Amino acid sequence: MNAAARPFAVHTPAVDAAAFKAGMRALASGVTVITSCADGRLNGMTATAVCSVSASPPRLLAVVNREAASHGLIERGAAFAVNILAHDQDHVAARFAQRLERPFEGLAYAQGETGCALLDRAAASLECRLHERHDAGTHTIFIGEVIAVRAAEAEPLLYFSGAYRRLAPHAHG
Numbered sequence: 001m002n003a004a005a006r007p008f009a010v011h012t013p014a015v016d017a018a019a020f021k022a023g024m025r026a027l028a029s030g031v032t033v034i035t036s037c038a039d040g041r042l043n044g045m046t047a048t049a050v051c052s053v054s055a056s057p058p059r060l061l062a063v064v065n066r067e068a069a070s071h072g073l074i075e076r077g078a079a080f081a082v083n084i085l086a087h088d089q090d091h092v093a094a095r096f097a098q099r100l101e102r103p104f105e106g107l108a109y110a111q112g113e114t115g116c117a118l119l120d121r122a123a124a125s126l127e128c129r130l131h132e133r134h135d136a137g138t139h140t141i142f143i144g145e146v147i148a149v150r151a152a153e154a155e156p157l158l159y160f161s162g163a164y165r166r167l168a169p170h171a172h173g
């Protein structure tokens with residue numbers, strides 16, 4: 001097949017960050033707040049780079065920028081919790097996408113056995129002990145062993161093409 005007939009460009013090291021982001025905007029995802037707890041401090045950060053790894057043992061991964069305050073807290077506390085946001089918690093996502101002095105002010109939450117915050121009204125909260133970490137350039141892939149799960153029957157908040165969304169039934173559904 002000649003290059004012109006290829007339907008999609010294949011890998012090229014010339015792909016810059018803007019082109020990469022333009023492609024990734026097509027990926028719709030759930031929205032989480034990853035909470036952490038160390039040095040007497042609680043924190044949270046909005047994250048979409050969260051993924052199931054295995055059910056037995058129960059493990060998930062989260063990809064965290066090394067520059068996020070949460071990065072050091074996850075490492076020092078050796079734990080984190082993934083709070084999967086419900087459809088009407090876009091204001092919570094917006095809050096935790098910033099670095100804050102008092103991240104939980106006015107928010108209802110409980111603390112799990114690791115001390116990490118489990119947000120009230122989240123669609124689900126999965127509390128993890130840090131199991132493994134893998135360097136990935138600007139980011140670290142944290143793999144957590146899930147030690148507790150709290151789930152509610154709530155529709156999820158979604159993030160797609162730079163905006164928060166919610167589920168809609170499929171026309172053929």
Ligand SMILES: Cc1cc2nc3c(=O)[nH]c(=O)nc-3n(C[C@H](O)[C@H](O)[C@H](O)COP(=O)(O)O)c2cc1C
Nearest residue numbers: 045046047048049063064065068069070097098099
């Ligand atoms: C929709 C959305 C998704 C995000 N996903 C991630 C992510 O998966 N990993 C990450 O490191 N930062 C992600 N961020 C950026 C962090 O939320 C942001 O840097 C935050 O301020 C970090 O907080 P901290 O410095 O208090 O830890 C995302 C931001 C938004 C708005």
